[in-house]
Amino acid sequence: MSGVAVLGYGGIAASAHLPAYEQHGIGVVGVCGRPERTADVLERFPFVGRVYDDVGDLLSDPEVRVVDIATGPEGRVALVRRCLEAGKHVLAQKPVTLDAGELPVLEELVRDASRRGLRVAVNHNARWAPPWRSASLLLREGRVGEVVGVTHVHDKALPPLTGTHFDRVEHMLLTDYLLHWVDITRMWLLDGSAEGQGEVVNVIALDSRLPGQPADSLNPWSATIVMQARSGATATIRIPGSGVATTPGCAFWVHGTTGTLRGSVLLDSDRLSLDDGTAEEQLPLTGAWFVDGFAGAMGELLTAIAEDREPENSLTSAIASLRLMFAARDSAAQGGTPVTPLPTPLPTTPLPTEDAG
Known part of the structure; x- marks a missing residue:
């Protein structure tokens, strides 16, 4: 059991996240979403353990190690914080935010996760x-x-x-x-x-x-x-x-x-x-990108947790x-005016190399 719980059950979770996890043997403890949407989850995906009534129910489950946040971008940053405070690793859907003003908050969440010994990854599945x-x-x-x-x-x-x-x-x-x-x-x-x-x-x-x-x-x-x-x-x-x-x-x-x-x-x-x-x-x-890319993003996070490194x-x-x-x-x-991005720290650890074939 991988200890993954999916928070949010919209079209992408039903068509990509859960099918990818099922095909690649990634265990899903449970799913949390709107009741009118989650009514058929266990029938469609028998490998899912349960359906949670609300976010608090999911976060209080000791079997949950990793929360896959598959909600819309509004409120996503706050959900990442709640998951960290509950002691859970996180895979957040992209884009994590559509508000540039939340970038400093995200940087603080990076530091908070490090202090707690937790890993936060983003579902850049196209990689x-x-x-x-x-x-x-x-x-x-x-x-x-x-x-x-x-x-x-x-x-x-x-x-x-x-x-x-x-x-x-x-x-x-x-x-x-x-x-x-x-x-x-x-x-x-x-x-x-x-x-x-x-x-x-x-x-x-x-x-x-x-x-x-x-x-x-x-x-x-x-x-x-x-x-x-x-x-x-x-x-x-x-x-x-x-x-x-x-x-x-x-x-x-x-x-x-x-x-x-x-x-x-x-x-x-x-x-x-x-x-x-x-x-x-x-x-x-x-x-193929759909759905293997989604398993790749979650698999990289799970591997990083097991190897105690940044994903x-x-x-x-x-x-x-x-x-x-x-x-x-x-x-x-601004009509195509050149923009200099805000500075970004470069990675400090080498990325893993695999057989390209």
């Missing part, structure tokens, strides 16, 4: 999407030399947005949807650079409404983020709009001084190749990605 994960491991091995550029192109339709709560989030593509892309790009710039040189020092972003976009949609459907690292390396993340494609996917390139990684994620487009200038090798991949997807790491997200939002709000 374990097979093409992205393999790319990260190859970069750590130095297989393309030093990174000089990262490019992402969102070549697929946007998910349904109009009329949803996501559409009411200001600059939603920049402050929620693209956070996965911002986070993995930040990691690749760090993984593929000399210490300190991969830190992003400049962010430019634009978002805009497009021809054909429904009149009642609130958010722009196009967004572009450009980041510059201290080394001079640059990264671009682009959603040209809700794409029309017979073979949709999200293509990416990582160019380095000695090689190039090319790949794609999502919608059965998963692929990754390594080109060293003499030959291009197609690399084997297994699994790779730690709250400290997530704060660094949030700083870039807020910089992109501020740049777009």
Whole structure:
């Protein structure tokens, strides 16, 4: 029994968190959510132990070691604090907050968790999407030399947005949807650079409404983020709009001084190749972002707890990605004015290396 309890039972918990934990043998003590939603939890997921009446009931259960906070962003920071005060490790959904004013609170929670001997991770599950994960491991091995550029192109339709709560989030593509892309790009710039040189020092972003976009949609459907690292390396993340494609996917390139990684994620487009200038090798991949990435995020936290170390997807790491997200939002709000992110401490412990195959 892994001692995991899921707090919040919305669409993502039902479609990704619990299926991932069931498939990968991660024991779930119980689930807490709105009664009208949790009525069928035990029938749909027989491996779940119980349904909690409320948050207090969950936090007082001695069998719960780790709380997977799968609620919406409002109030999420307060829930992290409550879990720590109850002596529980935490995996929090991303983004941990949409309020830049809560960053100092998050930094204090990092210190509080350390004082209590607890671990807080963030569900940046895309880091374990097979093409992205393999790319990260190859970069750590130095297989393309030093990174000089990262490019992402969102070549697929946007998910349904109009009329949803996501559409009411200001600059939603920049402050929620693209956070996965911002986070993995930040990691690749760090993984593929000399210490300190991969830190992003400049962010430019634009978002805009497009021809054909429904009149009642609130958010722009196009967004572009450009980041510059201290080394001079640059990264671009682009959603040209809700794409029309017979073979949709999200293509990416990582160019380095000695090689190039090319790949794609999502919608059965998963692929990754390594080109060293003499030959291009197609690399084997297994699994998929949905739902294996969710098991990867929780599995990294559970492994870190067992090994008494900080998880790779730690709250400290997530704060660094949030700083870039807020910089992109501020740049777009100013019509694309360059924004320097707030300084972020660099990791002080090496990340684990796995077999990239």
